Amino acid sequence: MSPWLQAAKLGRRGGIEPFDLAIGKGEIVGLAGLLGSGRTETARLLFGADRADEGRLFIEGRETRLDSPRKAIRRGIAFCPENRKTEGIIEELTVRENNILALQARRGWFRALSRKRQEEIAGEYIRALGIRPPDPDQLVRNLSGGNQQKVLLARWLLTEPKLLILDEPTRGIDVGAKAEIQKLVHSLSEKGMGVLFISSELEEVIRVSNRVSVLRDRRHVQTLADDDIRQTAIMQAIAGG
């Protein structure tokens, strides 16, 4: 079974050394490593947020060049960035507007979602993800971190992606919301969505992922699968032993 996404020696000078990575349908691949080890750089390359200097990328077997987030979104990739405040949510806008933003961007200038449709969609996800307060016209800046993350998640789920990249999705979030998000990731993969899961919490990465790629000093050093995914093994790989 060929993977949905295959990166072959994909790299960016100063960002991440050339790496191979495969993500299949319904697979949850975790990236583990210390801060600055190149996890976010990897994610950004796969989303077209940064341009690769070398290597090739294949999606559904076809070679692609992802020059921009717009292209990646069109191919079915979604990205929840690490800095949700500065790169994710738009604080000045409402929950509803933040929710429908990526979907609307894909639809373009003229196929505008009607206000009614926007409220329907936003309402659906507010309920599904348990966003509090459940008011679609609330400004996102007034929500707690956990709820802001849910709004961001809703934005991307709305685009029905084939691959969802999550960079530190549970950082700075209360325990309850954390568990909800992890459960959500599992149910998404069961429905066939591929997930790239990045987290600084080893425990979380281990619990969530089918396969883990370990990074050290901007290089992918080892990949562990299934039963081999153990805390000790990962920590050894990170340390370089």
Place this chain on the structure above:
Amino acid sequence: MLALNLVLKPEFFAIRYQNGHLAGSLIDILNFGAPLAIVAVGMTLVIATRGIDLSVGSVVAISGAMACLTISRGADQQSVGLVLSAVALALLLSAALGLWNGLLVAAAGIQPIIATLILMVAGRGIAQLITSGQIITLNSKPYGFIGAGWLLALPFSMYLAAAVFLFAVLVTRKTSLGLFIESIGSNPAAGRLAGIGAGTIVPAVYMFCAFCAGIAGLIISSNVSSADGNNAGLWIELDAILAVVIGGTSLAGGRFSLSGTLVGALLIQTLTTTIYMLGVPPEITLVVKAFVVLAVCLIQSPAFRRSLAHGFRPGTAASRQEVTRHG
């Protein structure tokens, strides 16, 4: 706040009917405020993308110069066809200049204030080149209609302003363009990651702004039936930016209000006309204007309003803002 200002000048409310149209100070405000309103509408969208366009004054001059040159070179200055082609040429040139600005900002990544400063400075020179350093005067009734004509007893320029305003409102609110503009202005990085194509939207917005300046340029030059490369639209960029700010749109970009801008433009025009009617010496005019604008901005500032409510304690406003931001 803004309505109060109008009420304070009761002598304005006299409207007469003369020469087949309405006349009076209120009508003057609508007539002479139209170019400012049009430029301000275009400026609103640029500012909403976290940009600025300092070149609108120069585009006003260039547009008027281009139109007048074309008509003056024509065989029959009364020909409507000639006037229409002159108008089209001027507007096309304006849009092209806007595209120039937009590409400098979006493709070359130059800061908007610098990018548009280039055209602001060079533009006056370009206008002079077009007019060969002279003031071109015209004797063209069709052209004169744009700035000095009347339709249904009201100034034609007012209808132009209304049309531009309505067009802007329709395009930004009935399509998703308004949402995109507010997004990329409020948080450009997030907008990009959400898949918004700023590379198309930003040039489009600068093109529209210059196009508006072009229309204003036609009105202004038509009003005096001549083109003055040096003085046409002088300082209009400042008035336009003020109109936008008074109207509630933030210079930092994001949420914008076209109707707010319209009110702002009317306010500034009312101010200008009032000062003129009161016979204030021209030297003082700008100072008085600046003072009133300062007052309006202070009233709008939440920090200032808080200081008034809690008594003046310097540093309180700033520290209070700190607390609410990190809370």
